[in-house]
Amino acid sequence: MFDFSQLIQPLFITKIIILIVLFFYTIFTVVIYNQVKTMNNLINISTVSIIIEVLAILHILAAISLFVLALAIL
Amino acid sequence: MPDIFIGNDKPKQEKINTAPKKTPIKLNTMSSGKVPHILAAFCQNPAGVTFKNQDQDEVILLFLRAHFITNISWILTVFFLLIAPFIVSLVFHVTDIGSLFSFMSGRMNTIVLFFYYLLVFSYFFINFITWFYNIFLVTQKKIVDIDYSDIVYHNLAITNLNLVQDVNFTQSGFFPSLFDYGDLFLETAAKNKNFEAKSVPQPDVAANIIGDLIGKEGSLT
Numbered sequence: 001m002f003d004f005s006q007l008i009q010p011l012f013i014t015k016i017i018i019l020i021v022l023f024f025y026t027i028f029t030v031v032i033y034n035q036v037k038t039m040n041n042l043i044n045i046s047t048v049s050i051i052i053e054v055l056a057i058l059h060i061l062a063a064i065s066l067f068v069l070a071l072a073i074l
Numbered sequence: 075m076p077d078i079f080i081g082n083d084k085p086k087q088e089k090i091n092t093a094p095k096k097t098p099i100k101l102n103t104m105s106s107g108k109v110p111h112i113l114a115a116f117c118q119n120p121a122g123v124t125f126k127n128q129d130q131d132e133v134i135l136l137f138l139r140a141h142f143i144t145n146i147s148w149i150l151t152v153f154f155l156l157i158a159p160f161i162v163s164l165v166f167h168v169t170d171i172g173s174l175f176s177f178m179s180g181r182m183n184t185i186v187l188f189f190y191y192l193l194v195f196s197y198f199f200i201n202f203i204t205w206f207y208n209i210f211l212v213t214q215k216k217i218v219d220i221d222y223s224d225i226v227y228h229n230l231a232i233t234n235l236n237l238v239q240d241v242n243f244t245q246s247g248f249f250p251s252l253f254d255y256g257d258l259f260l261e262t263a264a265k266n267k268n269f270e271a272k273s274v275p276q277p278d279v280a281a282n283i284i285g286d287l288i289g290k291e292g293s294l295t
């Protein structure tokens with residue numbers, strides 16, 4: 001049977017907080033990527049714009065990876 | 075007999091302008107320049123740069139953004155934030171504060187540390203793109219001012235060159251004088267629509283280029 005007392009353990013609360021924060025952070029990285037895309041539509045500087053967009057994508061991937069990792073190991 | 079009509083025998087005096095002649099800046103209306111690199115802040119006739127609402131025959135003559143040195147404060151902050159975990163762990167070892175977090179496992183610490191560095195990267199990236207996308211463009215037809223701040227705010231202001239009435243620049247302070255950057259101001263005929271490019275490199279050259287385009291001399295305020 002599930003022990004509800006573990007819900008008020010600081011470790012469990014910390015895990016939940018970390019997961020929630022990571023989830024919102026992942027959404028935040030998507031917002032940044034959308035802005036980079038919008039700005040690249042506004043002004044395009046050949047290869048440089050692509051580098052910035054790639055960095056924004058890598059940022060999203062890093063955030064998703066961390067969220068998945070936290071979900072798996074915590 | 076008094077003379078009624080006297081011919082003007084005196085030679086005409088020509089006004090000689092003793093002011094030093096300003097050497098006109100060559101404006102190349104062909105985009106033959108090079109592609110501005112990622113940290114470029116001043117580029118004449120840049121190649122590979124396009125903007126929204128650009129006409130087919132429109133060529134960018136001047137590409138400006140704030141001098142890279144203006145980023146120094148957040149770059150130093152990033153360096154500090156990168157080494158901060160080492161300082162914190164050192165403090166934890168020396169003092170007994172670390173025992174407060176004893177309930178956290180090693181895996182949790184790793185996740186928190188990764189997340190911390192991701193946040194530092196976010197801080198770096200947001201500051202960088204805020205600087206990167208604040209661009210001021212001058213074409214042979216228009217002035218384009220692109221503003222970007224606080225991640226979600228962006229603004230594109232365009233005015234025709236024939237509406238620009240005056241151009242001037244300000245360069246004051248130790249760092250602007252040392253690194254040759256300043257603020258560029260453009261007054262337009264439109265109501266409440268003045269353009270400004272903050273902390274751009276070589277503001278005198280930029281003001282002269284715009285001044286040549288609008289038929290006025292860029293002035294220092």
